[in-house]
Amino acid sequence: MPRVKRRAYRATYRKKRPRMTFSSAFRLSVVVVASVAIGIGILSLLISTLTPHLASRLNGSAGPYNVTGKPTISAGFINSVLDHYHSPAHGKGQALYDDGVKYDIDPAYALAFFMQESQMGTQGVASVTHSLGNIRSTPGHPSYHGYRKYDTWEEGFEDWYRLISQEYIQNWGLTTVDQIIPVYAPNSDNNNEEQYISSVEYMVNRWRNGYVEIS
Known part of the structure; x- marks a missing residue:
């Protein structure tokens, strides 16, 4: 008799899945929570890194701490800062x-430079x-102890803006705080460039967030 070929059947036996125990469930939850925490941390780091760039774009600036662009604080807020520090230029916020x-x-x-150079006009010359x-004196310009002298605060404000706009930005192509300060207040002139830069950036950030006082 011919041999009868037996059909090959797939194994119908399946291994039983292990049941989820309390300890394994706990370990899984710990892994999930840790993964989520790490993800949030990475996301927060990315946001904190990108925020200055995004803010500068929204404010009309071309990059982080680019001095050019639309105002990010109001005239009223400038007056509040000047008043808080008892500046002799109080009430001049609109001009600034x-x-x-x-x-x-x-x-x-401009307000940050004012604060850094003379504590809003309350210290020094x-x-x-x-x-x-505190712009250095130049020939043909009234001076006092080696610095340009003005009849009013309004004149002093505009001369600073004119200097930064015409010399630093237009002539030299320097637009950011990191670029301007090493020329404006170099280490060779008994300044601390790194400290100056960080102070200006810190003050600008704080004022943009609505805080009058620099802590």
Whole structure:
């Protein structure tokens, strides 16, 4: 008799899946929570890194801490800062703001330079010269102890904006705080460039977030 070929059947036996125990479920939940935490941390880091770039784009600037662009603080807020620090230039916030619009420079940076150079005109020669940025004297310009001197704060404000706009931005192509300060206040002139840069950027950030006082 011929042999009968037996059909080959697939194995119908299946291994039983292990049941989820409390300990394995706990370990799984720990892994999931840790993964989520790590993901959130990475996302937060990316956001914090990109925020200055995004903010500068929204404010009309071309990059991080680019001094050019639309105002990011109001004239009223500038007056609040000047009043808080008992500046002799109190009440001049509108002039500082308007000059920023005129020269396409965010007045937050002008205010930060004012703070860094003379504590809003309360220290050094600025109380006499009415100078926002303690600009060195040049031939043909009134001076006091080696610095340009102005009759009013408004004149001092506009001369600083004009200097940054015409010399630093237009002539030299320097637009960011990192680029401007090493020329404006170099280490060779007994300044601390790194500290100056970080101070200006910190103040601008704080004011943009609505804080009047620099802690």
